Amino acid sequence: MKPRLSLKQSISLTYILLAIIVAGAFSLVSYISVEIIEEKVIDARLAMMADRLIDFPPGERMPDAPPDIQFLIDDAIPMELQQLPVGVHELMLGSRQVRLLLRDHDTHRYAVVQEVDELEHTERVIRLSLAVGFVFSILLAAVLGVLCARRMIAPVAALADAVGRNAGPTELPSLSAQDEIGVLSRAFAKRTYELQQFLQREQLFTGDVSHELRTPLTIMLGAAEVLAAQLSDHPAQLATAERIRRVAAETAQRVSALLLLARAPELQGAPRTILNTIVESEMERCQPLLYGKPVEFTLDLRASVSANVYPELAGIVIGNLLRNACQHTEQGHISVQLVAGQLVVEDTGTGLPQKVRERLFERFIHGDDRPAHEGAGLGLSIVKRVVDYCSWSLQLETPEAGGTRFVLSFPPASHS
Structure with a gap:
């Protein structure tokens, strides 16, 4: 049978599982948010720049582009890019990682190229931060779980120690507490008091009965010995007297044993x-x-x-x-x-x-x-x-x- 976890281990494990669920959910939402921002914001920016480029009259000087964006029209677009279908693409252009928007308008093809190296670096930093935060949350939850479990288990451990030491009903801890530990302590106190009273009554009864029987048994034993001595010349009656003496002796021995059983063994x-x-x-x-x-x-x-x-x-x-x-x-x-x-x-x-x-x-x-x-x-x-x-x-x-x-x-x- 698989051993059950202790209460302290269960509390600590609960903290850790809760941290895993909360931190995991937060990290997942943050990661999805970063991906959505990257896709929506960048793609929207590329589309806006493409609209600006298309609205510019052909044959005139190209409009100025932001430092991280490059405008390309028709033959200015590299051959490997012209073969791509219209839409948004993320690819390596030489040693640079870029995000490309291709769009056809009338008889022209337009390309808006944005370098995303810095953005990818930022995204990696965010992912690393999320991972570090997730691990730190688990470690923090483990520490808090152990500390809280110790504090929560301390009254139970004190109560168990008191019960193990056979402490009296009034010596049990947390008797005045109004929480669940107090209820448990008062229940133990009541049960301990009832058991002590029962054991005391049993010991007193056994001791009293055994003590009261010793005197008549001693008299019977003495009388049987005297009777056996007087019947030494009558073998048939002597056997009966000897049997009475033997039974009385055995009974006295059993009574003495009952008196011993009525006492606490550790005191003997x-x-x-x-x-x-x-x-x-x-x-x-x-x-x-x-x-x-x-x-x-x-x-x-x-x-x-x-x-x-x-x-x-x-x-x-x-x-x-x-x-x-x-x-x-x-x-x-x-x-x-x-x-x-x-x-x-x-x-x-x-x-x-x-x-x-x-x-x-x-x-x-x-x-x-x-x-x-x-x-x-x-x-x-x-x-x-x-x-x-x-x-x-x-x-x-x-x-x-x-x-x-x-x-x-x-x-x-x-x-x-």
Whole structure:
């Protein structure tokens, strides 16, 4: 696609095009005027002189002619001129450029010759002046166009800079201006204020809800641990108590992650986190989802991999990707590969239709045709939010053998 011109370039180009049109029209009119003057005035003068010459009685002394005009009659006319038809001619006579009028009257032929060397020189000077004036007009238009464009664009550039710096609604320039820039600035100010209020309400809501949930979850977690300790001699009940403890711990972890997402990422310094243990822990948590399925769950882990991220956020991303693979794979294998800067989760499940792939990271979108009561469809949308929050990237691919492959890319952890 051909790139569009910037507003500054468009204004400058408009000035130049306008100068070309106006200066070109003026030069064309001037050139045509010079040609008409040359033809009409000189020819009229030659005709007047010819009338004067014809009215003079034959045989008498020739009338006096102006310095640049010569009168010729009959045999005095050179042979090459006598062969020309009656009328006006422009030709070279020796080394001189002349304009010739031939006229027949009675039995005589009359010729009026005017030298036009000086006139042609004047005409060339006029044409050169027109050309110089045309070029100068274009250059002047270009300079004026650039200067005017800078002045006209300056308020827009200042407004764009303020918006880019996330300036407050009252800090935007040109708010009091009554022109179009003022209207645009006030519209930006209103929109910025509305967005700030919305973000503030969302952050407060998320923070408040997460904070209020932490206390009951802590109580549930403590109670589950006490219950597990008391049921050490009852394996069946102990498994239930352990499951309650694990779910409470996971929920508390998710609440902590939501609290982190409610904060501005640039205000946080994420710690250096080893991802190996998080991957292994999340794979262990997903094992119950594969009970009774002929699925091989493998991990390719060659070295210690770390990233600058909070463990809670990394657990949300990795856990959701692994659970998604386990839930949608009925047979075959699920392979997890963790290397420096990348996590790959690949399965041999049924894959995803194209219409689902295009909206997979939206809220309430399932990867299959399950009814709405079987999951809220928020998992991958939360993953996408965390990935964007951490400035990571997540790609969905389709292996040649079928199934689904998620590729999570992240910058390696700094050792500072």
